[in-house]
Ligand SMILES: Nc1ncnc2c1ncn2[C@@H]1O[C@H](COP(=O)(O)OP(=O)(O)OP(=O)(O)O)[C@@H](O)[C@H]1O
């Protein structure tokens with residue numbers, strides 16, 4: 170495999186993006202400070218990437234932050250959606266990550282049992 | 290933390306928190322020569338001499354720390370495992386953290402899932418570029434988000450098509466070098 174193969178992917182994705190212009194973008198941020206990592210944040214991050222891939226979620230960005238002091242309920246996950254308040258999840262496991270994708274990202278219903286904060 | 294690859298994530302996160310826009314990670318394992326070398330180098334805000342001294346002294350930290358994590362742990366580990374741990378840093382220029390260990394040391398955590406560690410970090414680092422150079426028993430593998438982004442333009446690395454590619458790409462490279470899959 171060569172990185173050059175990404176050029177075709179770019180063309181394909183750009184075409185798709187033009188068709189979907191104006192659609193909301195959702196950002197999933199996984200907290201990866203020391204205590205987050207120790208509590209299993211890497212597996213959670215990996216699960217989100219797998220779900221995005223499996224479900225072909227082109228409007229979702231998965232990213233991470235090393236900022237600390239967010240919560241004692243690690244691993245934490247923040248879902249940011251345009252024109253909606255940020256939703257912060259605590260004590261997230263790979264299984265809960267799957268639920269967040271299925272129920273919140275795809276169907277628009279936050280998984281309320283694990284929401285620890287609703288931001289501005 | 291029971292895997293060295295989790296400590297690598299931790300060091301990369303320190304570099305990210307320091308506002309770096311490029312992080313260079315070198316990981317080398319050698320069975321015959323019996324060593325593990327991990328270097329994380331960044332161009333973030335850096336530290337002055339006083340700060341460096343405080344960072345690797347567990348009694349200096351202001352926060353309560355769990356045992357077994359962070360820079361003090363890595364320093365202690367290097368002492369237990371006939372290795373060494375160094376931080377070189379310059380305010381405003383960047384930081385280089387190096388960890389050297391005897392691989393067969395009983396106190397050394399296993400490398401762990403290094404393949405997935407590289408994949409998840411590469412795919413989810415939005416504003417900072419990342420280069421991994423992994424060498425195992427003489428065979429090496431390199432991946433650099435600067436090269437990837439040059440080809441991809443504005444398309445995020447966590448786009449599903451891109452993820453599929455990156456996963457297969459990293460998988461293939463690991464097979465080639467006979468690393469853990
Ligand atoms: N690469 C780096 N560049 C600049 N400063 C750093 C770097 N790595 C560590 N430091 C400094 O050393 C401090 C201690 O680092 P350490 O990883 O032990 O704890 P922390 O990152 O503050 O907290 P935690 O890792 O628990 O979330 C940091 O707060 C930061 O000031």
Ligand SMILES: [Mg+2]
Nearest residue numbers: 203299302303
């Ligand atoms: Mg840290």
